[in-house]
Amino acid sequence: MNVVECRGLMKQYGRKTALNDVSFTLQPDKITGLIGRNGAGKTTLLKIIAGFIKESSGDVLVFEEQPFNNLKVSANMIFVDDEMNLPPTMNLEEILQTAADFYPNWDRELAKRLFDYFSFKPYQYHNDLSKGMRSTFNMILGLAARTPLTIFDEPTTGMDAGVRKDFYRALLKDYLAYPRTIILSSHLLNEIEDILEDILLLKDGEKFLHMSVEELREYAIGVSGKDSVTREWLKNKQVIHESSQGIGGTYAVVRNDFPIQEIESARQTGLEFSQVTADEICTFLTSRTKGGIDDVFGRS
Secondary structure: OOOOOEEEEEEOOOOOOEEEEEEEOOOOOOOOEOOOOOOOHHHHHHHHOOOOOOOEEEEEEEOOOOOOOOOOHHOOEEEEEEOOOOOOOOEHHHHHHHHHOOOOOOOHHHHHHHHHHHHOOOEHHHOOHHHHHHHHHHHHHHHHHHOOOOEEOOOOOOHHHHHHHHHHHHHHHHHOOOEEEEEEEEOHHHHHHHHHHHHEEEEEOOEEEEEEHOOOOOOOOEEEEEEEHHHHHHHHOEEEEEEEEEOOOEEEEOOOOOOOOHHHHHHOOOEEEEEEEEEHHHHHOOOOOOOOOOHHHOOO
């Protein structure tokens, strides 16, 4: 059974189309990274999956049921972001106690250990915390709930680098001990790449690609060399990114869908090839131009 199924999903706000014909499935017990630039439709998609808002058209199923205002989905899912609506009259200890009553798989011991590790006080109130500390407390809720579907929407907002690293490590360790379906939305793919199994990339409200991290790492390759030689070799290639490199040089990223023998022969003409990170590939694929910032100032 797929945990999430979307077919032809559309969401419009007036004349604006936030999601356009999005189709994909998420299988059980995988960590999927939802990647995309601001305005790509990530939060809208996650809120539809969580049942917070309703799609304009298309089909979405979570645990084989329509998620909007669905009690079964709510009881088996937690949505964590920096705007979690928590009771302002409850202190942090009371919030954890209430969460334990709501989530069947709640781990009191894990919640307490994380609570103490990050130096929270029982009498503190969520609204009085700094942005980073609120995100850290929200993370505790998301991990300790151990729901079959856990959604983290930009969960590290405000966290410093050390706390983000702790969060990712805690997430991976708890996932390995208690596998479940996790969707992690983030701008920082370079930080989370090693804990992800799949990547779902959105661009302008549409699904651009959905594949394993290993497949994404092999999706493209970098090539550099003299302008004339590089441009000749780029003919009939799917160019993802192109920018100037030094004096009279060109760097390009192309779809890696040609024989390895072609690379060997191209090296004889002076071209150099390099790996492209998954983070760079996603950045280039979602860019509205194929050039780099240096091209704004012209070639020199």
